[in-house]
Amino acid sequence: MHPMRVIIADDESIIRLDLRKTLEAGGHTVVGEAGDGETALNLARTLKPDIAILDIKMPVMDGLDAAKAITEEGIAPVVLLTAYSEPELIARAREAGVFGYLVKPFQEADLHPAMEVACARFEQMKALQEQVHDLEDRLETRKAVERAKGILMEKHGLTETEAFRRIQTQSMNTRKSMREIAEAIILASQI
Amino acid sequence: MPTRKTQFDEIPPPHPHSHSAQAVESLRERVAELEKRLQEKELEADALRRTGHAMGFLLDLPRMLSMVAETIVQVTETDLCLIYLLNETRDELVLRAASSPASSAVGKVRLKLGEGVTGWVAKTREHVALHSEAFRDERFKLVPELKQDRYHSMLSVPLLGRTELIGVINVRTDKAHEYTPAQIELLESIASQVAGAIENSEQFDRIQRRASQLSTLSEISRTIASSNYLEEILQFIVAVTAEGMNLSICSVMLLDEERQELVIKATTSRSRAYISKPNLKLGESLAGRAVAEGKPVQVLDVRRTPDYRYPDIARQEGLCSLVCVPMVIQNRTIGVLNCYTARPHRFTDEEISLLSALATHAAIAIENSQLHIRSAILQEMHHRVKNNLQTVASLLRLQVRYGKQDSAETALLESINRIRSIAVVHDMLSREDLDTVSVRKLADNILSNVAATWLPEGHRVSVGVEGPELLLDSHRATSVALVLNELIQNALEHGVGAAGEGMVRVVISADEERVSIGVENTGEPLPEGFDLHRNRNLGLQIVENLTKGELKGSFMLTGGEVTRAEVAFALNPDPYF
Numbered sequence: 102m103h104p105m106r107v108i109i110a111d112d113e114s115i116i117r118l119d120l121r122k123t124l125e126a127g128g129h130t131v132v133g134e135a136g137d138g139e140t141a142l143n144l145a146r147t148l149k150p151d152i153a154i155l156d157i158k159m160p161v162m163d164g165l166d167a168a169k170a171i172t173e174e175g176i177a178p179v180v181l182l183t184a185y186s187e188p189e190l191i192a193r194a195r196e197a198g199v200f201g202y203l204v205k206p207f208q209e210a211d212l213h214p215a216m217e218v219a220c221a222r223f224e225q226m227k228a229l230q231e232q233v234h235d236l237e238d239r240l241e242t243r244k245a246v247e248r249a250k251g252i253l254m255e256k257h258g259l260t261e262t263e264a265f266r267r268i269q270t271q272s273m274n275t276r277k278s279m280r281e282i283a284e285a286i287i288l289a290s291q292i
Numbered sequence: 293m294p295t296r297k298t299q300f301d302e303i304p305p306p307h308p309h310s311h312s313a314q315a316v317e318s319l320r321e322r323v324a325e326l327e328k329r330l331q332e333k334e335l336e337a338d339a340l341r342r343t344g345h346a347m348g349f350l351l352d353l354p355r356m357l358s359m360v361a362e363t364i365v366q367v368t369e370t371d372l373c374l375i376y377l378l379n380e381t382r383d384e385l386v387l388r389a390a391s392s393p394a395s396s397a398v399g400k401v402r403l404k405l406g407e408g409v410t411g412w413v414a415k416t417r418e419h420v421a422l423h424s425e426a427f428r429d430e431r432f433k434l435v436p437e438l439k440q441d442r443y444h445s446m447l448s449v450p451l452l453g454r455t456e457l458i459g460v461i462n463v464r465t466d467k468a469h470e471y472t473p474a475q476i477e478l479l480e481s482i483a484s485q486v487a488g489a490i491e492n493s494e495q496f497d498r499i500q501r502r503a504s505q506l507s508t509l510s511e512i513s514r515t516i517a518s519s520n521y522l523e524e525i526l527q528f529i530v531a532v533t534a535e536g537m538n539l540s541i542c543s544v545m546l547l548d549e550e551r552q553e554l555v556i557k558a559t560t561s562r563s564r565a566y567i568s569k570p571n572l573k574l575g576e577s578l579a580g581r582a583v584a585e586g587k588p589v590q591v592l593d594v595r596r597t598p599d600y601r602y603p604d605i606a607r608q609e610g611l612c613s614l615v616c617v618p619m620v621i622q623n624r625t626i627g628v629l630n631c632y633t634a635r636p637h638r639f640t641d642e643e644i645s646l647l648s649a650l651a652t653h654a655a656i657a658i659e660n661s662q663l664h665i666r667s668a669i670l671q672e673m674h675h676r677v678k679n680n681l682q683t684v685a686s687l688l689r690l691q692v693r694y695g696k697q698d699s700a701e702t703a704l705l706e707s708i709n710r711i712r713s714i715a716v717v718h719d720m721l722s723r724e725d726l727d728t729v730s731v732r733k734l735a736d737n738i739l740s741n742v743a744a745t746w747l748p749e750g751h752r753v754s755v756g757v758e759g760p761e762l763l764l765d766s767h768r769a770t771s772v773a774l775v776l777n778e779l780i781q782n783a784l785e786h787g788v789g790a791a792g793e794g795m796v797r798v799v800i801s802a803d804e805e806r807v808s809i810g811v812e813n814t815g816e817p818l819p820e821g822f823d824l825h826r827n828r829n830l831g832l833q834i835v836e837n838l839t840k841g842e843l844k845g846s847f848m849l850t851g852g853e854v855t856r857a858e859v860a861f862a863l864n865p866d867p868y869f
Contacts, residue, residue: 113679114841115774118833119686122693136841158675184678205682209689 105151105216108133110141110167111182112159120154120182123209129216138162145171152216152223157183157190165190165197172198175230178223180215182207242280249283252290353493357389358398360486365391368479370463371443376403376410377451377459377490385414385460387437397437408433409448410460417457419449421476424468445469449479451487458487492642522661526558529654533631534560537643540611540634541566544619544654545579546627554579554628565605577601579628582616586625588644590615592636606632613637617647621655629654680718684711687834694830705745706781706831713738713777717770729769731762731809735798738776743796746784752793753784759800762807768865771842772809778831779857783813787855802863810858818851835859 107129109120114136121131133144138155139162145153153171155164168179180201181194194202200219203211246268253264268286272279357375364373372394376385379402387401406415412431413420422429426446443464451459461483526544534542543559543566553571561567575584578600582589594600594614595607605611611632619627629651631639639647687710695703716737720729735757743755764772780796788794794814801808824832824847835857839847845861 112842113683114837115683115690115834116686117841118837119690122690126693158679184675184682205678206685207682 104128104130105220106130106132106148107152107154107216108135108141108144108148108150108177109154110135110138110144110159110164111156112136113156116156123212127209127213136160138164138167142167142170145176146174150177152220153177153179154182154216155179157181157185157194165193168194168199169197175227178219180219238280242278242283245280245283245287249286252286256290353490354389356489356493357486358395360482361389361391361395364461364463364479364482367482368447368463368475370447370469371466372462372464374410374438374462374464375451375459375486376401376414376462378414378457385410388459394438400437401435403433403435408435409446410462413448413450413460414457417450417452419447419476419480421448421471422446423470426464445471447471447476447479449476449483451483451490453487453491458490461486488640489642492640492646522658522665523558525657525661526654529629529650529657530558530560533629533647533650537631537647538633539631541609541630541632543630544627545572545630546619546658547574547583547625554583557627561609563605563609566602566609569602569605572601578614579616579630582618583625583628586618586620588615588617588648590639590644592638594632610634613639615639615644615647617644617651619651619655619658621652621659626655626658680714683714687711690830690834694828694833709742709745709777709781710774710834712741713773714770716741717766717773720769721766727766728763729766731764731769731772731800731807732757732759734769734773735776735800735809738773739780739796739798742777742780742784746781746789748792753788753796754794755796757798757800759798760802762800762802764807765865768843768861771838772859775835775838775843775859776809776811778835779811779859782831782857783811783855786816787813788815805863806860807863808858808860810856812854812856814854817853818849818855822849822851824849 107124109117109124109131111117111120117134117136121134124131132148132150133141135141135144137159141153141155141159141164142162144150145167153168153176155168157164159167164181164183168181171177171179178200179197180203181199182203182205183190184205186204191202200222201215203215246265249268250261250264253259253267254261257264259267268279268282271277272282275282361373361375365371373391374387374394375389377388378384379386383405385403385405387398389395390398403411403414405411409420409422409426409429409431411433420431422445424444426432426444427434443466445465445468446462447464448460448462450457451461461479463479526546530542530544533539539560541559541561543561544557545554546557547553548555548571551571552574554574555571556567556569559567572580574580578589578591578594578597581599590613591597591600592613594611595603597603600606600614611634613633613636615631617629617631618625619629629647631647688707691703691707695706698706716734717729720733720737721727739755739757743753747753776798780798783796788796796811796813799810799812801810824836836847839845839859839861843859843861844865845859848856848858848860850856850858
C-alpha cells in the first residue's frame, strides 16, 4: 500500500485521535484535522491531500456538503465515516460522489482497503476525464482543420495536401496548435 | 326561532247567552275548527321533525338543502320548492336547492335583491303569498331557467339567520292554492330552522377548514421535534375554537396517564386564576367527568352546578355555560376541550358534533406530533449510541497502541474507567429530564470510581470536590467526564499513589464567562523538567485533544507542593455549536 497524505474530519476529538494514530500506524501522514465540514473543505483546498476521510454529522457544514464540494472540485477522493447507515443518507452520499462509505464503529482492517479502493477509483476517474478531454480536443481539432483546409483549397486553388501543409507550417512557425490556426482561418474567412 | 302567538288565542269563545241549539252548533264548529288546527299543528310538528332530521345528520350543505327542499314539498303538499341563498357579496340570490323537477337549475338562477317576487321578499324580509295567477303580480319576473312558469300559486318566505338575511324559500303549486296562515307559519318555522342549520354548517365549514390545517402543521413538525411545537398546536386549537364559536374561554386539558390527572395545556384565558387552577383528577368536576365517561358534558350555568370545581373563578371571569368535549383518538381519550360562554347558552347537537370533530382533529394532531417527536428522539438515540460505541472502540484501540508497556490488567482497568466515566454522564442524563449534567455530581461520581480502582484498601488519602453547582450540556459534560477521569487517575497513580497518603481534590470555579476545573493533589511532584507537550502519555493526549477540540479551551499543568492540572473553557459554547 502506498503512503498517502490524508485529511480527517470528525467533531469528536477522541475519534480523530484514534483515526490519526490508526492512519499513522498504516504508514500514512495526517496533514490536516478538522472538527467541522467547512474547515475540512478549506484544508482540502489548500493542502491538496491524496484522500479525505469525513464524518457526516458535523457542525457548520456537514460532511456530505463538504464531500460534494471536494469531489466537484476534483481535489481528492472522499471516504465518509459515519454512525448513520440509513439508506437515504447512503443515497445522498452517492449523489455527492463519495468514493467510500464506512459505518461506525469502523475497524482498522476496513479502513485501509476502503482508502485504497477510493484512491484507485479516483485515479481511474481522473484518467478517464483526461482521456475524454483529450478526445474532445482532438475531435474539435480535426473538425476545424477540415473546414480550414476547405477554405484554403477554395480560395487559393490548393490541393488538400498543400492546404494541410500550409496549416501545419503556420502552426510550427507561430508555435500555436493546428486547432488555433485552423480556427483563425475559419474566423478570417467569415469576415 | 322567533316566538309566535298560538293560534288558539284568536278563536272567539262561544257566546254565553245563545240558544242551546245554536250553542251546540257553535261548539261543534269550534270542535271541528280545533280539530283542524290540531291536525295542522301535528303536521307542523311532523314537518319540523322531518326537516330537523334531514339537517341533523348532514353537515354537508348542498346535500342537506336538497333533502330539505324535497321534505318541504312533501309536508306543505306543494309541487315545487326552491331555496335561494345570498351570494358572498350579498347582492344576489342564487338558487342553491330545488325539489326534483327543477333540481337541474341549481346554481344557474340568479336574482338581484328586489328582482321578482323572491327578490322583493329578500329585500323586505316579509313573506309573500300569491294564491292564483302569480304571474299577474307586478313584482313577478319570468325565470326561463325554471322552464315551468305556468304555475298559479306561490309562497315565498325569507330565510333569516341570527343577525341577517341568508336567503329565501319558495314553494309553488301548479293549480291555484289558498295558503292558510298555518301553512305560512309552517314554512316560516321551517325557514328559521333551515337558517340555523345553514349558519351552523358555514361555521362548521370554516372551523373544519382551519382544523384540517392542524394535520398539515403536524406534518411540518417532522423537521423540528420541540416540545414548544405541541403547545403551538394546542394554542392554535383553542384560539380557532373560541373565535369560531364565540366563546369567552376555550381551553384544552390533556390527560397525564401516569397521574390520572387533567392538566391545562392551552387556553385563551389570560386570567392567572384560571391558568393556574390545580389539575383535575379523572372523574372530578365536569371536564374530568367528560373524560371518564368519554362523552360530552354540558351545563347551562357552572356557577349553579355543584359538581363544578371552580365556582369562584367562574364568577370572577364571568363564565356561564360550559360544554366539555372529550378528545378521542382510536377509542382512547387523551384530553378534553372546554368551552365556556359568557351568557347562558344551550349547545345544540350540531355545535357539539362540530366541537367533537374539532377535538378529533386536535387529538390526531397531538398524536402525530408526539409520534414525530418520539421517532426523532429514537433516531437521535440510535445515532448517539453508535457514536458512543465508536468513541469506546477508539479509546480501546488507542489503549492498545499506547499501552504497550502496561500490564494487561492496568490497560483494562484504565479502559474500563474511561468507559465508566462516559456511562456516568448517561446515567445522570437518564435520571433527569433535562439535557444538562451537574459538574459537581459528575466529579463526585468519577472521583469515587477512580479512587476505588487505584487506591488500596485502608488508604489514607482524602478526596473531595469543591466549588459551585455548575450545569453543562451533555456533549461537553461527556468531554469533561473523560478529562476528569484522566486527571484524577494521574493524580492518584502518579501523585498520592506513590506516597500512599495525601489529598486529591477537584476544584470547580466559574464566573459569567469562564469555567475552570482543576484537579489538585499532594504527594509525588511532577518529574524534573516535565514538558507537557513532549509527553506522549495517552491520558494527557486525551485531555489535550478534548480540551482543545470539544471544549475549545486550554489545559495547564503546574507543579510545586501541590500539583495542579487545570482545564478552562468558555461557559457559553461557540454559537455554532
